[in-house]
Amino acid sequence: MNVIIVEDEDLSAEHLANLLIKIDKSIEVLGKFDTVKSVKEAFLEA
């Protein structure tokens, strides 16, 4: 499963990524973004 984390606190995002991987090793964190806007922009660019 591919995951994108939207979290404005870097360390919390990191913590969340670690938790997800612990739960399911197949989870792949594709990216971390600090706002919804930046995710939208990244999607549009991609």
Added chain:
Amino acid sequence: LKNKKLSWLLIYAVVVTLLFKLAFFRLEEFWHWDLFFIISIILVLWFGNVYIDQQLNNRIPWVKQPKRRLFFQIVYNTLFTTITLFVLMYIVHQIKFGDGRIINRKMVETFLPALSITYVVLAVQISWQFFSALKDSMLEVEKYKTESIQAQMQNLKNQLNPHFLFNNLSVLTSLVYKDQDKAVDFINELSKVYRYALDTKTSELVTLDDELLFLNHYIYLLKIRFGSSITFKTDISERSKKMFLPPMCLQMLVENTIQHNETSQASPLLVHIHVQGDVLIIENRIQPRSDNTHGSGMGLKNIQKRYAFFDAKKVEIGKENNIFTVKLPLLEIKDRSIKTNFGSNNIS
């Protein structure tokens, strides 16, 4: 309610009239037509004196000028009662006897007792007013006490906001792996934040100096969490630091700012804290979060209520030119009964 009041007034007028008749008239004169006239005189005196009392309540309230009020109350009520009694008694006498005499024996006999009764009734009426005012003021004090306790409760809840603790622990978990020295510092700063919250739990006011020291610990945690996405600028004179404000206000406002605004690398949030005169100003550019859940406004209400408790100037909240501003009046302590943390500056 009005009808009930009127009924009681009529009963009172009838009772006073009967007593009056019993005391000053012969028994054969008791059930005479003037019975109704005397009831009317009593009612006229009642309404007239109550009207004077109401006017005086508006113009010379008891609380503000008690001596002046007492003087004018006696003068106006005596003048009104004397003139009204004299005119009405003269009319009754002329209807009964038609002898044209301005003063007769009965008038002399009954005048002073009638005036005395008026004074007694007025004294009872004014005492009742005092009693009602006392009851109202006691209710008001109780209301403020309840609101203060509610505000303190809310304050306590905010101080121990589980979300705040959760966020910090979550950050700490990553920090422990990443940078152990920083993690230790983080724990120290977090403990200082909680220690201040506990130390000021019973304080009603704290110095701005202490509040700023505490804020620095809180800001340290925020800087670890948000990095360069949030910036603080403080500009406060030494004189202002000696002034007072309710505890945890600054922290609540900063928390409020983060809760409602976007903090990102692309749009860093700048919080400016400065003083103008005796007013502490906390302002930030409005940059709403995309996931902005409209808060309950409890934090701001809590601060306003706590200020209202000190009967101080009001907290001002405004939005202008895309800038959100909260103005907190800084207080000077005159009331020695107010609990402060003055002299117990134990966070460093």
